[in-house]
Amino acid sequence: MSLEKLSVNRAFGGELTKYKFKSEVLGGTFAQFNLFLPANAAYGKVPVLFYLSGLTCTEDNATQKGCFLGPAAQEGIALIFPDTSPRGAGIEGEADDWQFGVGAGFYVDATNPKFAKHYNMLSFVTRELPEVVQAAGVPIDFTRQSIFGHSMGGHGALTIYLNSVLKGTKVYRSASAFSPISNPTKCPWGERAFTGFLQGGIEEARDKYDATELIAKMSKEPLHILIDYGTGDNFYKQGQLLPENFLKVARDVGYDEVQVRVRSQEGYDHSYYFISTFGADHIHCMFFLPYLVTENDSPVPIKVHANFLKA
């Protein structure tokens, strides 16, 4: 599986590269992603943060509007921005609805036979993409990775992280999310996605793909979660996000605001203006620098910021 380089841009002393490759788990379609490497990657492997985007996005929305590259350069960490679905699968009706299908893969592995060959964004993000990047010799240390995302991508980040904690694999060090779809089995976006992609519908999703259901299963395993949402977000007001459900269950299970921090941001909406306002917090805070980034990583000084544990 070879990576084709589509573009390279210098940014914040590092390099942003767009790649393309033929994805097996996405049924042989071509997948594109963006990779940001900070300057210190020239001297050794760096930690990595995956960013999962929301409905209608490609790999470019957050790269261009998230304002993440500067903070990542300061911390000396790589960023990977995958697309949100397979493209060009040719499935009847897949592009008819912005809330489902193309641009809306929901970070699941489809079990409905109609979508099962192509719509496997969970395996793509957690398995194939890291393997392809590693095989290409990119200087990333995949033992130090974390994941964050927005809306549908916030759902992806939280469920991928919580499943890794529940399975005891400890693949991801932390997760954070902007306006995540936090209880998708109870909102229209999730219902639409799960009844479409999964043979077992909502019931199948409850076990694997719902952050609120997953955190309810925890037995106080250590967690590092940060969530921001805006009170002026129309999707929040319409009941698509339900962060209050996630927060309630987290507190019922016994997680305090150090391990699961949910911040309500007055008047902010769902857009990248909101995300870019708090983006630096998420980069600086979620990388628990004492154990993710070490002095040996880089000959250039890494700017260490107060993390949200201290805020």
Ligand SMILES: N[C@@H](CCC(=O)N[C@@H](CSC=O)C(=O)NCC(=O)O)C(=O)O
């Ligand atoms: N087309 C829709 C709006 C779609 C939208 O707001 N998408 C969000 C993510 S929503 C949850 O996953 C987004 O990130 N859009 C891309 C951007 O660059 O803003 C409509 O008409 O309402």
